[in-house]
Each structure stands twice: as structure tokens, then as C-alpha cells.
Amino acid sequence: MSIVRCAVKSLTSSVEKQCWALKSTAGLNILPFDMTVESIHKMNWSQMEKCAIDTVQxxxxxxxxxxxxxxxxxxxxxxxxxxHLEEQRVPLEKYPQEPVVFNKFASTVICHGETIKHPTVTNSLDYELELAVIMGAGGRHIKEAKAIEHVFGYTIANDITARDWQKTRNNKQWILGKSMDTFCPLGPAIVSKEVIAEPHNLDISCSVNGEVRQSSNTKMLLFKIPQLISYISSLITLLPGDVILTGTPGGVGAFRDPPQFLQPGDTVKCTIEHIGELENTVEMET
Incomplete structure (x- = not known):
């Protein structure tokens, strides 16, 4: 049970309209054009199938x-x-005692198959495979025991990072190193929490040009998803459609010996069990 966003011609005109669609063996079941994350979150899969208005390939x-x-x-x-902490040789007593939260601008988002632009201002462009949580219902002060009820589903993210801008430039503030254009590939689909009932035991991997760079499992997460939702919502209001990137495992380019950063022409493939593959090619910004 997975869902995608797509552009499709409506039943009454040749103009393409944006919509949600359910992936099935028969193709894509198109949902009504006015449906939102918030409205879909309130429905079960059977209800969504019943309100589909068309099936396309x-x-x-x-x-x-x-x-x-x-x-x-x-x-x-x-x-x-x-x-990831181990590859940086962080001693156990210095592990984070609370989640380390940062943000990326919404303008960073691209989809499966789109191009990651390599900015001319960096020579240390890095990949970060991540399990992404899509919020279906917002809230403030969400309890850990109720947190998963607020989740719409899960997808794959690649938290592209300009390491020099994260670590040394901009007075070591992370936001510019994390938020340049195209720095957040997401996709290829959102998989429902009914399919992924246990998101803390998923095999995950990232390869560059076919070479596996990251290979881990979400059971290695320090702070689990309910903890993250509860912690964040104790400080700020979460809204439907908000995205939480849960962290990246070991194997990032910056901590390989020698470091291995992304170059124009590279193809990055991020894979998460039960979700699929997110693939993007790197191209020099012009």
C-alpha cells in the first residue's frame, strides 16, 4: 500500500492536474483532485480505493x-x-542526550529521477540516506504513546549536504550546508504505516555508481520515531505534511578514508526495505 503524487489529465479536459494516486497491480488509482494529506490520513486503504475516480498506467x-x-x-x-556516531569515534558518554534537530528549506525538495545540482561553491558534496516520516495529523505536545497515530506514512530521503558549508562556513551554522537547491530528494512513494508497522527494523542502503557506501538497519536509531515526534512537538507545532528526516547511518562520504564526495555524473541510489529505491544523478550547477 503506497501512494504517489502525479500529474494526470482529468476526465473532462486535456489539461494535466496534480493528484494523489494509489499504486496497485492494475496501475495507479487516481484519487479526487481536491484530496490532501490531511484528508487522506483520516481514511483507511479500503476507503481510499473506493473513492478512486480512475485507473491509469x-x-x-x-x-x-x-x-x-x-x-x-x-x-x-x-x-x-x-x-554514524561510531565512524566519528564519538565516545558513548558523549552521545546526544536529546535529539539534534535542524531544518531544511522546502525549496530543497526534488523527486525520484530529478537531478541533484552540485553547487559551484562547494567541493565536498555528500549523501545521507534517511528514513523520512510524513506527518498526517499535526499537533503540539504529542505523547510518545500516541505519536504513530499522527504519522501519514514513510518514504526515502537523501539529505544532501555541502560539508564545508556545514562544518566551517557560515560560522558553522548548518542551515546553508543543508538547504541549497535540490538538497532533499524524496520518494519514490509514501508507504502507509499499515505496511510498515515496525519502522525500527528496516534494512537501508545507499550506493554511488553501484558501489555500496551505506548499509545499515533502522534498529540502529538512537532516538526512535515516537521520541522524535514527542520531543519536536513539545517545542513547536507539527502540521500535516511536515517531514522528519530521522538521521543517517554510517558510511557517509566525509568519514570514509579517504573522503569520497559526490561528483558531477554520479548516480546515487537510496534503498529502504518495503519502500523501494530513490535514484538521482548529480549535475554541476550552471
Whole structure:
């Protein structure tokens, strides 16, 4: 049970309209054009199937970023995989005691198959495979025990990062190193929490030009998804469509020996069990 955003011709005109669609063996079941993340979140899969207005084939649509509108917030979590902390030789007593939260601008989002632009201002462009949580219902002061009820579904993210701008430039503030254009590939689909009942035991991997660079499992997360939702919502209001990037495992380019950063022409493929593959090619910004 997974859902995508696409552009499809409406039943009454030749003009393409944006919509949500359910992936099925028969193709894509098109949902009413006015449906939003918030309205879909309130329905079960059977209800969504019943309200589909048409079925089309994959080749008849164009995939779009996974939002009916740009998310209000894209929140990242730093230093949240034990193997990522280990590769940086962080001693156990210095592990984060609370989530390390940062943000990325909504303008960073691109979809599966789109191009990652390599800015001319960096020579240390890095990949970061992540499990992304899409919020279906917002809230403030969400309890851990109720947190998953607020989740719409899960997808794959690549938290592209200009390491020099993260670590040394901009007075070591992370936001510019994380938020340049095209720095947040997301996709290829949102998979429902009914399919992924246990998001903390998923095999995840990232390859560059076919070479596996990251290979781990979400059981290595330091702070689990309910903890993240509860912590963040204790400070700020989460809204439907907000995205939480849960962290990246070990194997990022910056901590390889020697470091291996992305170059124009590279193809990056991020894979998460039960979700699929997110693939993007790097191109020099002009």
C-alpha cells in the first residue's frame, strides 16, 4: 500500500492536474483532485480505493514531489545512528542526550529521477540516506504513546549536504550546508504505516555508481520515531505534511578514508526495505 503524487489529465479536459494516486497491480488509482494529506490520513486503504475516480498506467503520468503543497517544515535529526556516531569515534558518554534537530528549506525538495545540482561553491558534496516520516495529523505536545497515530506514512530521503558549508562556513551554522537547491530528494512513494508497522527494523542502503557506501538497519536509531515526534512537538507545532528526516547511518562520504564526495555524473541510489529505491544523478550547477 503506497501512494504517489502525479500529474494526470482529468476526465473532462486535456489539461494535466496534480493528484494523489494509489499504486496497485492494475496501475495507479487516481484519487479526487481536491484530496490532501490531511484528508487522506483520516481514511483507511479500503476507503481510499473506493473513492478512486480512475485507473491509469504508470507511463501515462508524470511523477511529482510527494506533496500537494510545499511542507511547512522539513526537520532533520543529526547524530541519530549508532554506527554514524561510531565512524566519528564519538565516545558513548558523549552521545546526544536529546535529539539534534535542524531544518531544511522546502525549496530543497526534488523527486525520484530529478537531478541533484552540485553547487559551484562547494567541493565536498555528500549523501545521507534517511528514513523520512510524513506527518498526517499535526499537533503540539504529542505523547510518545500516541505519536504513530499522527504519522501519514514513510518514504526515502537523501539529505544532501555541502560539508564545508556545514562544518566551517557560515560560522558553522548548518542551515546553508543543508538547504541549497535540490538538497532533499524524496520518494519514490509514501508507504502507509499499515505496511510498515515496525519502522525500527528496516534494512537501508545507499550506493554511488553501484558501489555500496551505506548499509545499515533502522534498529540502529538512537532516538526512535515516537521520541522524535514527542520531543519536536513539545517545542513547536507539527502540521500535516511536515517531514522528519530521522538521521543517517554510517558510511557517509566525509568519514570514509579517504573522503569520497559526490561528483558531477554520479548516480546515487537510496534503498529502504518495503519502500523501494530513490535514484538521482548529480549535475554541476550552471
Amino acid at each position: 504508470f507511463e501515462d503520468v508524470s511523477l511529482l514531489p510527494l506533496f500537494d503543497r510545499r511542507p511547512d517544515k522539513i526537520l532533520g535529526i543529526g547524530l541519530n545512528y549508532r554506527d
